[in-house]
Amino acid sequence: MSDAARSASVKDVAAAAGVSxxxxxxxxxxxxxxxxATRARVQDAMRELGFVRNESARQLRAGTSRTLAYVMLDxxxxxxxxxxxxIEVAAEDVDLTVVLCNSANRADREAAHLTLLEQQRxxxxxxxxVDPHSATLDDLVRRGTPVVxxxxxxxxxxxxxxxxxxxxxGRIAVEHLLDLGHERIAFIGGPATLGQVRERLAxxxxxxxxxxxxxxxxxxxxxxxxxxxxxxxxxxxxxxLPARRRPTAAFCANDLLALGLLxxxxxxxxxxxxxxxxxxxxxxxxxxxxxxxxxSVRQPRQELGRTAAALVLAEATDQAHTHxxxxxxxxxxxxxxxxx
Amino acid sequence: MSDAARSASVKDVAAAAGVSxxxxxxxxxxxxxxxxATRARVQDAMRELGFVRNESARQLRAGTSRTLAYVMLDxxxxxxxxxxxxIEVAAEDVDLTVVLCNSANRADREAAHLTLLEQQRxxxxxxxxVDPHSATLDDLVRRGTPVVxxxxxxxxxxxxxxxxxxxxxGRIAVEHLLDLGHERIAFIGGPATLGQVRERLAxxxxxxxxxxxxxxxxxxxxxxxxxxxxxxxxxxxxxxLPARRRPTAAFCANDLLALGLLxxxxxxxxxxxxxxxxxxxxxxxxxxxxxxxxxSVRQPRQELGRTAAALVLAEATDQAHTHxxxxxxxxxxxxxxxxx
DNA sequence: ACACCGGATTGAAACCTTTCAAAACAGATG
DNA sequence: CATCTGTTTTGAAAGGTTTCAATCCGGTGT
Numbered sequence: 026m027s028d029a030a031r032s033a034s035v036k037d038v039a040a041a042a043g044v045s046x047x048x049x050x051x052x053x054x055x056x057x058x059x060x061x062a063t064r065a066r067v068q069d070a071m072r073e074l075g076f077v078r079n080e081s082a083r084q085l086r087a088g089t090s091r092t093l094a095y096v097m098l099d100x101x102x103x104x105x106x107x108x109x110x111x112i113e114v115a116a117e118d119v120d121l122t123v124v125l126c127n128s129a130n131r132a133d134r135e136a137a138h139l140t141l142l143e144q145q146r147x148x149x150x151x152x153x154x155v156d157p158h159s160a161t162l163d164d165l166v167r168r169g170t171p172v173v174x175x176x177x178x179x180x181x182x183x184x185x186x187x188x189x190x191x192x193x194x195g196r197i198a199v200e201h202l203l204d205l206g207h208e209r210i211a212f213i214g215g216p217a218t219l220g221q222v223r224e225r226l227a228x229x230x231x232x233x234x235x236x237x238x239x240x241x242x243x244x245x246x247x248x249x250x251x252x253x254x255x256x257x258x259x260x261x262x263x264x265x266l267p268a269r270r271r272p273t274a275a276f277c278a279n280d281l282l283a284l285g286l287l288x289x290x291x292x293x294x295x296x297x298x299x300x301x302x303x304x305x306x307x308x309x310x311x312x313x314x315x316x317x318x319x320x321s322v323r324q325p326r327q328e329l330g331r332t333a334a335a336l337v338l339a340e341a342t343d344q345a346h347t348h349x350x351x352x353x354x355x356x357x358x359x360x361x362x363x364x365x
Numbered sequence: 366m367s368d369a370a371r372s373a374s375v376k377d378v379a380a381a382a383g384v385s386x387x388x389x390x391x392x393x394x395x396x397x398x399x400x401x402a403t404r405a406r407v408q409d410a411m412r413e414l415g416f417v418r419n420e421s422a423r424q425l426r427a428g429t430s431r432t433l434a435y436v437m438l439d440x441x442x443x444x445x446x447x448x449x450x451x452i453e454v455a456a457e458d459v460d461l462t463v464v465l466c467n468s469a470n471r472a473d474r475e476a477a478h479l480t481l482l483e484q485q486r487x488x489x490x491x492x493x494x495v496d497p498h499s500a501t502l503d504d505l506v507r508r509g510t511p512v513v514x515x516x517x518x519x520x521x522x523x524x525x526x527x528x529x530x531x532x533x534x535g536r537i538a539v540e541h542l543l544d545l546g547h548e549r550i551a552f553i554g555g556p557a558t559l560g561q562v563r564e565r566l567a568x569x570x571x572x573x574x575x576x577x578x579x580x581x582x583x584x585x586x587x588x589x590x591x592x593x594x595x596x597x598x599x600x601x602x603x604x605x606l607p608a609r610r611r612p613t614a615a616f617c618a619n620d621l622l623a624l625g626l627l628x629x630x631x632x633x634x635x636x637x638x639x640x641x642x643x644x645x646x647x648x649x650x651x652x653x654x655x656x657x658x659x660x661s662v663r664q665p666r667q668e669l670g671r672t673a674a675a676l677v678l679a680e681a682t683d684q685a686h687t688h689x690x691x692x693x694x695x696x697x698x699x700x701x702x703x704x705x
Numbered sequence: 706a707c708a709c710c711g712g713a714t715t716g717a718a719a720c721c722t723t724t725c726a727a728a729a730c731a732g733a734t735g
Numbered sequence: 736c737a738t739c740t741g742t743t744t745t746g747a748a749a750g751g752t753t754t755c756a757a758t759c760c761g762g763t764g765t
Contacts, residue, residue: 032509034721045745050723060743075508080484081425082721085750091481100449100465101650106441113467122481125440125465127453141431141462144420168415169372253654284654291631291656310441314593314624316631316656374751385715390753400713422751426720 033074042070053078084146093121093334094142095175096135096152100127103309104326105153108175111330112151119338121148128155136161143170149337151175151330157186157220171340175333176324177220178350185340187333187351189324191221194355195228198276198304198322201357203236205364207274207302213259213286214278215248222251222278225306229276244272251278256285263301264293274302274363280309283319287362291316302363318360325353373414382410393418424486433461433674434482435515436475436492440467443649444666445493448515451670452491459678461488468495476501483510489677491515491670497526511680515673516664517560518690525680527673527691529664531561534695535568538616538644538662541697543576545704547614547642553599553626554618555587562591562618565646569616584612591618596625603641604633614642614703620649623659627702631656642703658700665693 035053039046044063051059052067059067070076084090093116097105109125116123126142128135132155139161142150149171154162157177162184166172174186202210212229214222226245233243246262248255256277263271263286277283283305290297297303297317305312308323332351340346375393379386384403391399392407399407410416424430433456437445449465456463466482468475472495479501482490489511494502497517502524506512514526542550552569554562566585573583586602588595596617603611603626617623623645627637635641637657645652648663672691680686 035723036721046722047724047745047747048743051744054723058743063743075504077508078484079425079486079721080481081421081486082750083484083723084421085419085425085752086721086723088723088750100440100446101443103441103443106446109440109467110469113469122466122478125467126462127449127465129450129453138462141420144418144423146419146421164415168417253650281654284651288654288656288658310593311624311651314621314628316628318628375753376751386752387715387717387754388713391714394753398713403713419751422720423753424720425722426751426753428720428753 033076034079035076037074038067038070038076041074042067088146090146090148091121092124092145092147093337094124094126094138094147094150095330096126096128096138096142096150096154098128098153098155098176099130100125103311104307104324105176107326108153108330108333111327111332112334113330114327115331115334130155132156132159135159139165143168146170149173149341151333151337153177171337173333173337173340176329178352182348182350185336185348185350187329187336187353189329189353189355191224191355192228192231194306194322194324195225195230195276196232197228197355197357198225198306199229199232200236201304201320201359201363202274202276202302203232203238205274205302207272208238209242209244209270209272209274211244211246211259211263211272211275212278213246213248213256213275213282214251215255216250217247219251225278242272244270248278248282251281253281253285253288256282256287257289258285260286260289260293264289264295273300274298274304276304276306278306280305280307280312280319280321283321283362284311284315287315287317287319298361298363298365304357304363308358312358313360315362317362320360320363321358323356323358325356329353372419373416374419375416377414378407378410378416381414382407428486430486430488431461432464432485432487433677434464434466434478434487434490435670436466436468436478436482436490436494438468438493438495438516439470440465443651444647444664445516447666448493448670448673451667451672452674453670454667455671455674470495472496472499475499479505483508486510489513489681491673491677493517511677513673513677513680516669518692522688522690525676525688525690527669527676527693529669529693529695531564531695532568532571534646534662534664535565535570535616536572537568537695537697538565538646539569539572540576541644541660541699541703542614542616542642543572543578545614545642547612548578549582549584549610549612549614551584551586551599551603551612551615552618553586553588553596553615553622554591555595556589557587559591565618582612584610588618588622591621593621593625593628596622596627597629598625600626600629600633604629604635613640614638614644616644616646618646620645620647620652620659620661623661623702624651624655627655627657627659638701638703638705644703648698652698653700655702657702660700660703661698662695663698664695669693 039049126138153175178186178188305321308321312319312321466478493515518526518528645661648661652659652661
């Protein structure tokens with residue numbers, strides 16, 4: 026019934042239960058060490074007083090935190106929330122809780138989050154950084170917070186990372202289109218400042234070249250962003266081409282682009298996949314739900330998260346730790362937008 | 366260059382800068398109180414030693430935390446991530462950080478998160494609960510943590526809440542279809558255990574009745590969930606009806622259902638909206654990106670978040686606080702799926 | 706020379722928990 | 736009854752920060 030001017034502390038509980046404060050702590054942390062009778066008495070007192078353990082004090086003294094953090098690039102993007110779910114699954118297994126932070130693509134917010142997380146002495150930080158080369162990340166690690174980069178990587182292996190082979194992804198998308206007999210295709214994506222976009226394009230080009238196709242038959246349409254609107258606009262650009270130069274298939278760097286392209290195609294009466302086959306990337310949930318279910322390159326999102334969590338825990342426990350870069354393999358999911 | 370056996374404390378900084386430990390604290394918290402010269406000296410020492418303030422200790426002593434938490438029902442649902450963004454915007458204004466927790470629709474995970482948040486003494490908890498009537502929420506409040514329910518509410522006003530008028534949403538959807546002259550419509554949604562679904566249906570029924578339409582011309586198709594697959598199946602059920610009973614429009618309790626329905630319609634050659642008009646609910650990003658852009662009932666998601674944050678802060682500061690239930694008004698966004 | 710002032714700095718207490726060595730206890734053994 | 740053994744409980748210290756009353760200091764006004 027008490028409405029607690031200041032919430033009850035271990036000391037209060039100890040007084041109420043008629044035991045020493047050390048015993049209360051034992052009930053909390055090593056219940057087997059205390060006799061069943063007193064344990065019950067203490068627990069009753071806790072209930073009675075509405076005792077809530079003060080995590081700050083616990084952590085200050087014990088020096089260890091029970092949480093893991095994931096700083097997401099964009100909480101609105103289903104890709105990252107799936108990764109987050111993988112992290113949560115892994116964390117649950119080892120009884121850690123996960124806090125999610127959203128940088129919303131802003132370096133300043135990312136930095137603010139990282140600072141606070143470091144001050145909170147979290148067990149480890151998983152992050153999909155705005156810029157994987159940011160020195161902020163190195164600072165964290167140097168001062169003792171384990172960090173794992175998710176869905177990005179550093180060529181120099183100076184940090185742990187978990188990512189997906191984007192070049193391979195580009196390659197299998199194009200190989201799929203080659204298998205279907207397409208002879209003129211488009212790559213749609215941008216801006217080229219995004220490593221992901223560059224690598225997917227590189228993979229696409231390589232596959233195209235290895236198949237002996239002329240370079241010019243792989244048309245590159247550069248977009249300003251990876252969203253639906255840009256996809257629609259790319260569709261209009263394709264539609265504006267003279268028929269003999271118009272590609273029969275498009276590989277989009279991202280499902281959102283693909284959805285935009287699909288929308289434009291359907292709206293203008295272009296038949297998919299008969300007149301235009303479309304391959305997306307990411308295989309987000311809505312890819313399968315599109316008017317014409319979308320062929321897409323799937324990344325093992327949950328597994329990305331699970332592995333990243335495992336890695337950060339390894340780094341947190343192993344003292345002598347060497348950074349590992351895990352690279353996952355993407356997988357083509359063929360649906361009606363290419364196979365009719 | 367130090368790789369910090371144990372990270373530097375205020376005391377270390379004080380020693381290095383040749384000042385007392387109180388001064389270091391002042392540099393941290395009231396920089397104006399300390400002369401520019403010493404301030405600079407202390408800051409140099411901090412940089413030098415790689416000092417990172419220990420948030421646990423700070424919070425333990427100061428008794429106040431700088432974070433707000435949002436326990437989301439489903440981090441994978443764009444609706445909730447938009448709400449979260451609204452919260453973040455509001456929090457940024459008052460210089461708080463937001464941690465996001467995901468209950469993934471599981472009461473046990475929700476409870477675990479709430480427990481930890483309470484132990485962390487966060488400033489306030491925003492939550493879209495699995496069950497708005499859960500006593501766990503009352504316990505939190507009783508022990509002094511401000512709580513605001515988001516996108517749900519309690520009829521008894523026993524807690525602050527911010528939600529959207531679902532009955533009104535159902536009503537405006539149906540009024541829109543009535544305006545367009547439809548005489549036989551379907552409501553698609555379920556399960557009926559969801560308050561949201563029940564209220565949207567209630568609003569739909571009321572609007573229909575008020576327009577003097579016969580009750581039987583509002584066909585209710587109950588689904589097992591609010592996802593794309595169920596939408597497709599509902600579409601098949603509609604298609605299986607004899608033409609004279611088949612509705613000319615469908616109001617779906619959710620955009621995912623609407624997308625599934627749309628997919629089924631397009632796939633089977635039904636013209637939207639000529640043969641079947643579709644209204645969704647939520648206006649998620651993909652609603653506009655659908656093959657036929659979807660008419661939908663939009664909820665002010667970001668504003669929901671912003672207001673919830675404001676409410677929880679009010680509750681945190683005002684001692685004598687009476688619970689408020691804020692009800693937002695949904696809004697119809699007309700697109701091609703009804704207006705051709 | 707004095708008292709006084711205001712701003713800058715100091716030092717110790719307090720926040721709440723965990724930890725650990727030591728003490729108390731209960732029961733068994735000789 | 737003394738000893739020992741193993742279990743349970745205790746008490747004090749420690750952890751890093753903030754707070755606040757007290758001190759210090761350089762300068763002013765008389």
